[in-house]
Amino acid sequence: xxxxxSAPAPPDRISPTxxxxxxxxxxxxxxxxxxxxxxxxxxxxxxxxSLKSRSAIFDDAFSLPxxxxxxxxxYDTVLNGSSFDVYFRNSFIVTVxxxxxxxxxxxxxxxALAEYDFKGNTMLALYLAIGIMIPIRLGTVSILxxxxxxxxxxxxxxxxLVYTAMGLPLGVFLMTQFMRQVPRELKSAARVDGANEYRxxxxxxxxxxxxxxxxxxxxxxxxxxxxWFPLILAPAEDTRTVTLGASAFLGQFERNWNALLxxxxxxxxxxxxxxxxxxxxxxxxxxEGAIK
Numbered sequence: 001x002x003x004x005x006s007a008p009a010p011p012d013r014i015s016p017t018x019x020x021x022x023x024x025x026x027x028x029x030x031x032x033x034x035x036x037x038x039x040x041x042x043x044x045x046x047x048x049x050s051l052k053s054r055s056a057i058f059d060d061a062f063s064l065p066x067x068x069x070x071x072x073x074x075y076d077t078v079l080n081g082s083s084f085d086v087y088f089r090n091s092f093i094v095t096v097x098x099x100x101x102x103x104x105x106x107x108x109x110x111x112a113l114a115e116y117d118f119k120g121n122t123m124l125a126l127y128l129a130i131g132i133m134i135p136i137r138l139g140t141v142s143i144l145x146x147x148x149x150x151x152x153x154x155x156x157x158x159x160x161l162v163y164t165a166m167g168l169p170l171g172v173f174l175m176t177q178f179m180r181q182v183p184r185e186l187k188s189a190a191r192v193d194g195a196n197e198y199r200x201x202x203x204x205x206x207x208x209x210x211x212x213x214x215x216x217x218x219x220x221x222x223x224x225x226x227x228w229f230p231l232i233l234a235p236a237e238d239t240r241t242v243t244l245g246a247s248a249f250l251g252q253f254e255r256n257w258n259a260l261l262x263x264x265x266x267x268x269x270x271x272x273x274x275x276x277x278x279x280x281x282x283x284x285x286x287x288e289g290a291i292k
Contacts, residue, residue, distance in 0.1 A: 043268065050074055050261035057257055074258030075266075078249065081259075084266060086238060087245035094156055094241060095223045098163035102219045103212050105164070106171030107179075111201050113172070114179035115187070125176065131169030136162070137228055147233055154236040162229050167219040174218070178211035179204065217275065224271045242267045 048064060049057045056069035063069070078084055113125055136143075143162060152158040182204050190200050205212075230244040240248070246267040249260060 043272070046261055047265050047269070050258070050265045054258055057261075071258070074256070074260075074262030077256065077259040078262045078266065082245070082249070083237060083240075084242075084245060084263075087240050087242045088266075088270075090156060090234075090239060091224060091242040094159045094163065095220055097156075097160045098167065098223050099216050099219045101160070101164040102167035102171045103215050106168060106175045106215055107205060107208070107212065108201070109168070109172045110175030110179045111204060113176050114182075125172075128169045128172045132173060136166045140228070140232060143229075144232060152233075154234050154239050156234065156239060158233040159229055159241070162233065163219070163223045163226070167215075167223070170218060171215040174215050175208065175211050178208040182207050220274060221271065242270075 045061065049061055051065040051072070052069045053071035053073070056063075056065075056071070109128075113121060147153050147158045152161070186207075187200050187204065190203055195203070224241075225243055226241075227243045227247060230239075230241045231247075234240065235244070246263045249263040
């Protein structure tokens with residue numbers, strides 16, 4: 001019986017179009033990687049040198065700490081020679097309180113704007129949107145007079161109230177987009193079952209968690225890193241934030257590079273860790289908001 005032999009199949013060839021697409025993707029990734037290294041380079045350099053001795057910093061600033069160059073003298077100077085623990089506590093209280101208030105009130109305002117059709121709805125939304133474009137620092141003098149009249153100077157409440165007002169316009173704008181995507185049938189069914197508006201609002205909140213996470217991250221970063229309002233509203237030693245305390249170290253330890261680098265590391269590492277922890281929820285919130 002004759003046996004038919006089949007010739008081997010020719011190898012698959014990548015079309016020029018696919019090749020250009022692959023090269024384009026690699027090019028985009030290369031640009032993003034280069035930008036990431038450029039952005040993270042100074043941060044990594046500060047952290048590495050904060051863990052080295054003074055002589056090692058000047059001998060080779062770009063080398064990693066070794067068993068011979070590893071030294072925590074800068075952290076010892078900062079933690080034992082200052083009130084850095086108080087600064088951390090103040091920043092933590094102000095940041096957490098501001099984020100919670102912004103997220104809560106933004107969700108409530110967004111629920112009202114998205115759910116109820118009342119006179120002035122559009123104008124109110126536009127008014128809040130204008131708050132995104134106008135920097136709150138333009139009203140520093142008026143804010144300072146208000147806090148003085150309320151007796152809130154050198155208190156954490158002054159910072160919490162200002163940061164809450166600062167974060168609300170963007171928070172309401174983002175949350176409104178998510179609230180409008182919640183099915184009306186779900187809310188109508190809850191009302192038919194006898195749920196009041198507060199109960200309906202509570203049922204809607206779990207459905208907009210990505211938006212709440214995005215608002216939280218957008219609020220958290222500028223609050224932790226802000227230097228302007230802590231310097232004006234709460235410059236006292238017992239109400240200083242981490243950023244204000246770190247800036248004070250720049251003058252106090254002008255020639256002590258170990259202490260300077262340790263103070264900068266302690267000021268920026270916590271917020272970086274928080275961003276890494278919540279980055280997935282943050283990106284999910286932005287992605288879902290864009291797709292919807």
